[in-house]
Amino acid sequence: MTRRLPCAALVVAVLAPAFAATPPAAQLRGETLGVSLPGGLLAETEVRKRLNSGLTTTFVVVATLDDERTSGARVDIRFEPWDEVYFITLRRIGARPQSHRAGSFAQLETWWRETSLPLFTAAAETKRVQVAVDVIPFSAEEQEETQRWLTRSLGEARQPAPPPVPADQGPNPRASASGSVLDVLIGTSIQRRPIFRRRWQVGVTR
Amino acid sequence: MTARRTIVLAVAAAAALVGFHLFIRHVSLIAFNFAGASEVRGLLEESSSDQKRLARLDPDRGNEYRKRFDRIQDVNRKLDIVALNREEIARRYEWTLMAVVAALLLAFIVAAIVSGSRRERRLAVVQRALEALGRGQSDIAIGDRSRDVVGRIAAMIEATSREVDRSRRRIQYLDHLAAWQEAARRHAHEIRTPLTAARLEVDGFVRAVVAREPSLAAVATEAQVSIHEELDRLREFTRQFTSFGRIAEPRRKLDDVRDALDEFITLFSGAWPGLTLTFERGDCRCTAALDRELFRQVLVNLCTNSSLAGATRVWFRIAEQRELLQVDVADDGPGVDPSIRPRLFQPYTTTRAVGEGMGLGLAICRKIMLDHDGDLELLDQGGLAPGAAFRITLPKAERT
Numbered sequence: 390m391t392r393r394l395p396c397a398a399l400v401v402a403v404l405a406p407a408f409a410a411t412p413p414a415a416q417l418r419g420e421t422l423g424v425s426l427p428g429g430l431l432a433e434t435e436v437r438k439r440l441n442s443g444l445t446t447t448f449v450v451v452a453t454l455d456d457e458r459t460s461g462a463r464v465d466i467r468f469e470p471w472d473e474v475y476f477i478t479l480r481r482i483g484a485r486p487q488s489h490r491a492g493s494f495a496q497l498e499t500w501w502r503e504t505s506l507p508l509f510t511a512a513a514e515t516k517r518v519q520v521a522v523d524v525i526p527f528s529a530e531e532q533e534e535t536q537r538w539l540t541r542s543l544g545e546a547r548q549p550a551p552p553p554v555p556a557d558q559g560p561n562p563r564a565s566a567s568g569s570v571l572d573v574l575i576g577t578s579i580q581r582r583p584i585f586r587r588r589w590q591v592g593v594t595r
Numbered sequence: 596m597t598a599r600r601t602i603v604l605a606v607a608a609a610a611a612l613v614g615f616h617l618f619i620r621h622v623s624l625i626a627f628n629f630a631g632a633s634e635v636r637g638l639l640e641e642s643s644s645d646q647k648r649l650a651r652l653d654p655d656r657g658n659e660y661r662k663r664f665d666r667i668q669d670v671n672r673k674l675d676i677v678a679l680n681r682e683e684i685a686r687r688y689e690w691t692l693m694a695v696v697a698a699l700l701l702a703f704i705v706a707a708i709v710s711g712s713r714r715e716r717r718l719a720v721v722q723r724a725l726e727a728l729g730r731g732q733s734d735i736a737i738g739d740r741s742r743d744v745v746g747r748i749a750a751m752i753e754a755t756s757r758e759v760d761r762s763r764r765r766i767q768y769l770d771h772l773a774a775w776q777e778a779a780r781r782h783a784h785e786i787r788t789p790l791t792a793a794r795l796e797v798d799g800f801v802r803a804v805v806a807r808e809p810s811l812a813a814v815a816t817e818a819q820v821s822i823h824e825e826l827d828r829l830r831e832f833t834r835q836f837t838s839f840g841r842i843a844e845p846r847r848k849l850d851d852v853r854d855a856l857d858e859f860i861t862l863f864s865g866a867w868p869g870l871t872l873t874f875e876r877g878d879c880r881c882t883a884a885l886d887r888e889l890f891r892q893v894l895v896n897l898c899t900n901s902s903l904a905g906a907t908r909v910w911f912r913i914a915e916q917r918e919l920l921q922v923d924v925a926d927d928g929p930g931v932d933p934s935i936r937p938r939l940f941q942p943y944t945t946t947r948a949v950g951e952g953m954g955l956g957l958a959i960c961r962k963i964m965l966d967h968d969g970d971l972e973l974l975d976q977g978g979l980a981p982g983a984a985f986r987i988t989l990p991k992a993e994r995t
Binding site: 442443444470471526527531532534535538539571574575578579580584 | 643647661664665668671672673675676677679680683684686687688691692
């Protein structure tokens with residue numbers, strides 16, 4: 390009995406996140422296989438926290454068929470705290486980006502549930518699809534901006550009483566010029582990494 | 596450098612790195628924890644909410660509040676990103692510093708190894724030089740001019756070898772001179788006794804001749820005077836021999852060499868007609884253990900030589916050189932004949948005509964100075980003046 394308890398705890402710890410979000414659905418319409426976004430993912434505490442941070446939260450959806458064909462899409466969601474609206478940008482391979490706007494979190498959830506991503510064509514024979522979703526907490530632009538800000542801040546920390554520079558006036562040239570290798574190294578340590586990743590193996594409905 | 600020392604250095608460096616890493620791990624997150632503290636973030640959130648409220652209450656300044664709100668949000672978002680990467684930033688910071696410290700340690704170890712092996716090589720050279728010194732070699736030149744311990748030891752070995760060489764030549768010279776002195780003493784003794792007898796016999800013979808034949812008195816007296824003159828020359832010869840054979844041991848006492856020179860100039864300035872004595876007194880600590888009488892004898896001898904050589908001026912100059920005092924005596928005469936320079940201090944070396952000097956003066960002078968633990972040497976041409984230049988050296992002494 391004492392041996393089984395740790396094993397059970399381990400299984401629960403591994404499987405719990407996968408059960409936390411409703412798996413995505415894969416539906417075949419004609420020759421086109423569409424994958425709906427995994428419902429409940431937005432409600433997860435960490436995701437909800439990220440969504441309301443004001444940073445651009447990116448959901449990278451990658452789907453792989455049994456025949457090794459892979460396709461994907463990306464959903465960028467940014468909350469605008471002043472107007473309290475969510476800006477959504479959907480990017481798919483070979484398609485133009487689509488922008489949406491949700492006035493509340495409930496509207497965002499609705500859009501999320503109802504959106505199906507047509508990821509594969511000529512997939513009539515497909516029975517199963519593997520779907521992976523990575524949640525990245527900020528965009529590449531925000532990453533670069535913060536890298537510059539951190540590098541500049543570290544450089545300014547060593548300067549003797551630099552004049553205050555308003556944030557909208559760009560970097561302090563004096564600090565930038567004196568930015569050491571160490572500052573750059575530390576600044577560039579800010580990287581976009583998924584805060585978590587989900588994987589599902591789902592059957593295709595027709 | 597031995598492999599053992601290299602290993603010890605490497606282990607010490609590794610221990611230092613580990614210690615540094617443990618230390619830096621504790622301090623690296625402090626700054627980020629401050630920046631990302633929930634209290635700070637909460638205040639920023641509160642502040643941005645205030646801007647929104649203010650914008651509602653004062654719509655005329657809405658844009659201003661909006662800008663402020665955006666700036667606060669911008670900072671907050673960046674702090675959020677920093678907080679998300681907190682571990683990675685701290686790790687990068689740690690490893691960057693670790694790399695710098697490791698590079699410095701590596702450079703130190705490489706420098707220590709290079710310096711150690713160089714020191715080993717230098718020590719081997721010094722050891723060989725010491726062995727050569729032990730074998731009695733006296734012309735040792737190591738050529739290590741470093742100011743560290745090894746360089747100083749090398750300089751000491753070179754100085755010791757020079758001192759050994761100087762002492763050896765001094766002993767050789769004194770042995771040589773002692774043999775000459777012994778011969779001179781014997782010759783003087785052997786000649787002096789029959790000289791007195793010969794003088795008495797001549798006088799007795801002249802008296803007997805004059806008593807028996809008064810008409811021969813003038814001739815006999817003339818012969819007697821002539822024989823006496825020759826005997827007097829022989830007596831002077833033996834006197835010089837005796838003087839050379841019995842050079843007095845110096846009775847030294849602490850004295851200011853400048854005062855001794857001043858006194859000499861004062862007393863002897865008119866001793867040699869046509870010869871002017873000049874003393875550049877200088878400024879030095881000039882105390883030495885000196886027998887002033889013998890020292891004066893040396894100076895007299897040098898000035899006499901200058902005068903006989905036709906010099907009109909003699910310069911004296913005193914200087915300090917480490918533990919020695921140097922008194923240079925130079926004249927404006929014709930200088931020393933190059934053919935006799937190598938054996939100038941050997942007894943019976945002279946360029947004067949037969950009967951005008953025996954060539955013992957400089958040998959006696961050098962003996963006097965050697966007995967003072969100093970020396971007398973002939974300088975190369977081109978010293979103080981165009982003529983002959985001699986250097987008297989004396990060990991300095993502290994006056995108590």
